[in-house]
Amino acid sequence: xxxxxxxxxxxxxxxxxxxxxxxxxxxxxxxxxxxxxxxxxxxxxxxxxxxxxxxxxxxxxxxxxxxxxxxxxxxxxxxxxxxxxxxxxxxxxxxxxxxxxxxxxxxxxxxxxxxxxxxxxxxxxxxxxxxxxxxxxxxxxxxxxxxxxxxxxxxxxxxxxxxxxxxxxxxxxxxxxxxxxxxxxxxxxxxxxxxxxxxxxxxxxxxxxxxxxxxxxxxxxxxxxxxxxxxxxxxxxxxxxxxxxxxxxxxxxxxxxxxxxxxxxxxxxxxxxxxxxxxxxxxxxxxxxxxxxxxxxxxxxxxxxxxxxxxxxxxxxxxxxxxxxxxxxxxxxxxxxxxxxxxxxxxxxxxxxxxxxxxxxxxxxxxxxxxxxxxxxxxxxxxxxxxxxxxxxxxxxxxxxxxxxxxxxxxxxxxxxxxxxxxxxxxxxxxxxxxxxxxxxxxxxxxxxxxxxxxxxxxxxxxxxxxxxxxxxxxxxxxxxxxxxxxxxx
Amino acid sequence: xxxxxxxxxxxxxxxxxxxxxxxxxxxxxxxxxxxxxxxxxxxxxxxxxxxxxxxxxxxxxxxxxxxxxxxxxxxxxxxxxxxxxxxxxxxxxxxxxxxxxxxxxxxxxxxxxxxxxxxxxxxxxxxxxxxxxxxxxxxxxxxxxxxxxxxxxxxxxxxxxxxxxxxxxxxxxxxxxx
Numbered sequence: 001x002x003x004x005x006x007x008x009x010x011x012x013x014x015x016x017x018x019x020x021x022x023x024x025x026x027x028x029x030x031x032x033x034x035x036x037x038x039x040x041x042x043x044x045x046x047x048x049x050x051x052x053x054x055x056x057x058x059x060x061x062x063x064x065x066x067x068x069x070x071x072x073x074x075x076x077x078x079x080x081x082x083x084x085x086x087x088x089x090x091x092x093x094x095x096x097x098x099x100x101x102x103x104x105x106x107x108x109x110x111x112x113x114x115x116x117x118x119x120x121x122x123x124x125x126x127x128x129x130x131x132x133x134x135x136x137x138x139x140x141x142x143x144x145x146x147x148x149x150x151x152x153x154x155x156x157x158x159x160x161x162x163x164x165x166x167x168x169x170x171x172x173x174x175x176x177x178x179x180x181x182x183x184x185x186x187x188x189x190x191x192x193x194x195x196x197x198x199x200x201x202x203x204x205x206x207x208x209x210x211x212x213x214x215x216x217x218x219x220x221x222x223x224x225x226x227x228x229x230x231x232x233x234x235x236x237x238x239x240x241x242x243x244x245x246x247x248x249x250x251x252x253x254x255x256x257x258x259x260x261x262x263x264x265x266x267x268x269x270x271x272x273x274x275x276x277x278x279x280x281x282x283x284x285x286x287x288x289x290x291x292x293x294x295x296x297x298x299x300x301x302x303x304x305x306x307x308x309x310x311x312x313x314x315x316x317x318x319x320x321x322x323x324x325x326x327x328x329x330x331x332x333x334x335x336x337x338x339x340x341x342x343x344x345x346x347x348x349x350x351x352x353x354x355x356x357x358x359x360x361x362x363x364x365x366x367x368x369x370x371x372x373x374x375x376x377x378x379x380x381x382x383x384x385x386x387x388x389x390x391x392x393x394x395x396x397x398x399x400x401x402x403x404x405x406x407x408x409x410x411x412x413x414x415x416x417x418x419x420x421x422x423x424x425x426x427x428x429x430x431x432x433x434x435x436x437x438x439x440x441x442x443x444x445x446x447x448x449x450x451x452x453x454x455x456x457x458x459x460x461x462x463x464x465x466x467x468x469x470x471x472x473x474x475x476x477x478x479x480x481x482x483x484x485x486x487x488x489x490x
Numbered sequence: 491x492x493x494x495x496x497x498x499x500x501x502x503x504x505x506x507x508x509x510x511x512x513x514x515x516x517x518x519x520x521x522x523x524x525x526x527x528x529x530x531x532x533x534x535x536x537x538x539x540x541x542x543x544x545x546x547x548x549x550x551x552x553x554x555x556x557x558x559x560x561x562x563x564x565x566x567x568x569x570x571x572x573x574x575x576x577x578x579x580x581x582x583x584x585x586x587x588x589x590x591x592x593x594x595x596x597x598x599x600x601x602x603x604x605x606x607x608x609x610x611x612x613x614x615x616x617x618x619x620x621x622x623x624x625x626x627x628x629x630x631x632x633x634x635x636x637x638x639x640x641x642x643x644x645x646x647x648x649x650x651x652x653x654x655x656x657x658x659x660x661x662x663x664x665x666x667x668x
Contacts, residue, residue: 021628155566164588209616217529222542
C-alpha cells in the first residue's frame, strides 16, 4: 500500500496540527510565491556586498598577480588552499545527506536534503574560484584538462593527485548538480501549476514538462536510488583525493597515511556544521519549524558529535604516530604546532573541533537551538583553522631552518576569503527565494506515517502499548513546535 | 455522443486512490494513467508497469566512462608521449584508479539522467501535458480514457464509491495547453 504504520516510538518528522498535502505546498512555497521579507533583504544586501568584495579582490589578484597575496617562497600555499579545502569540506554534507542517508533509509533526510544539496553546489563553486584564482592566469585553467595543444600535444600528468583532484571535484560538482536538479523537477512543476503568466512560463521551462505520471515517478525513483548509490563512493573519493594533494608529498605533517579517512570525517563534520548554521536560521525566517523539527536538529548534532570525535581520534593518532615514527622532522612539526609561533592556531583547531563538540554529549545542549547554532559556528571556525594549521604551520618550518618563515596575509587574502562567504550566502539566499527549499514531494511521503498528527490519531484510537506511548510522549517534550498539552488526555 | 475525452477521479488520499484503482480494475475499466504529487509505492505492480531498466543504462554508461578515460590515459602516457620518471612503468595502473573511478561515476550519472529525460520526454521548454493542475499539489488523479469506456455514469459512480473527492469529465486531454 501507499503507506503503512510506523512504530509509535519513532519521533515524528512533521509536527503541527491539520497538516495536509496542500498545507505542505503552501508552507514550502510561501517564500517563493511571495515578496521576500525584511530579514531576507537585510541578509541579501550584506551577502551581496560581500560578493562584490570578492569580485573586487579577485579582479585585483588577476590584475596584479598573486604577488598581491601574502605568500612567500617558504609558505607557497596559505589562505587560498585553506579556503579551498574548507569550502570543499563544507560541500560534503549535501551529498552525504541526500545519498548516504537515502541508502540507509533515514527518512529525516527528506526535509533537509534539498537545501543541503544546494549548499553543496554553492560551496563547491566557492572552492573552485580559489583554485582558478590561485592560478594567477585563470585563462590557463584549460591546461588542467587533457586537451590537444600546440606543445606536442603535452598531456596532463595523470600520476599527479592534483590532476586527480581536477577530475574528482569537477565530477562531484556535475553529479551533485544532476542529483539536485532531477530532484527539483517535481517541485518546480508544482510551482508551475500554481502560477500564472510569465512566472508560470519560466517555471514551465525549468520543469522540463514534468507531469507526475506513474512511469515518470518510477523512473525518477530509480534514478534517485542509483545516483545515491554512485554518489556515496564519489563523495568519499573527493575528500580522499583532496587529502592526497597533501599526503603524497614529502612534507612533514602532510605525509601521513591517515589523511584520507581523517579528511573525509572532517569534511562531513564541517559540512554538517554549515548545514546546521544555515538551517537553524532558515527554519526560523521561513517559518518551517514543522518540517525541520527538533528531531532533525538533534540528529544533525549527533552526527557532528560523532564525526567531531572521529576527527579527535585522528588528531591523537597523528601525534602518536609522529612520536612513534622516530622521524625527527615529523616529531618537530607536531611539537611546533604547540610551541611554535602558530600555537594559537593549533589551540583554535583542537579547542573548537574536539573540546567544544564534546559538550554535545548532553541532550540539553543538542536540543538547545541557540547553543547548537553557536557550536556550529565554532566548528566552522575550528575546521578553517585545522586546514590553516595543516598547511601553513607545516610549511613554515620544514627541513632547512634558514628558509623558515612566517606567513602574513594581505588585505587581498582576507578579502577573497570574506568575499567567498558573501558569494556563498548570496547564492543561498537567491536559492531560497526562487526554488523550494524543502523537497515537497518527499516530505509529502512522510505525512501519513511519520507525522505528529498521524501518531496522535493512532494514540487516540487506542490499541497501542501504553509504555511505548509514554515513551513517545516523553520524546515530544524537546520539540519546540509541539504543543505537549494536547497529549495529556490522549 | 458526449464530448468527454477523459474522466478524471481526483482523490485527496493516496490509499483511497489505490482503492479506486482496485475498484476500476475489478470492473474491467482500463486506466489511462495516474498522476500524483509524490511517488506511490506499489502502484507499478498494480498497474502492471514493468521495472525500470535505467539501472542497466547506468551500468553500461559507467563501463563506457571507465574505458574511455583509461584508454585516453594509455594513449597519452604510454603511446603518444611516454615519459621516463625514474624508470617506473609508463602505465602504472594504480595511479589511474582515481580518474577511472571518477569518469565511471560521471558517465553513469549523466548517461542515466539523460536516458531518463529522453525516455520520459523531459527537456527544458517542453509543454507540460497536465490533465489536472492540482495533480502536482494535493490531488491524486486517476485518468480514464472516455473513448470506448461507457457508460460514463458507471465510471463516475465507481470513482465516487471509492472515495474520490471530485470527478471531472474533461473535453480536453491537457488543461495546461494555452
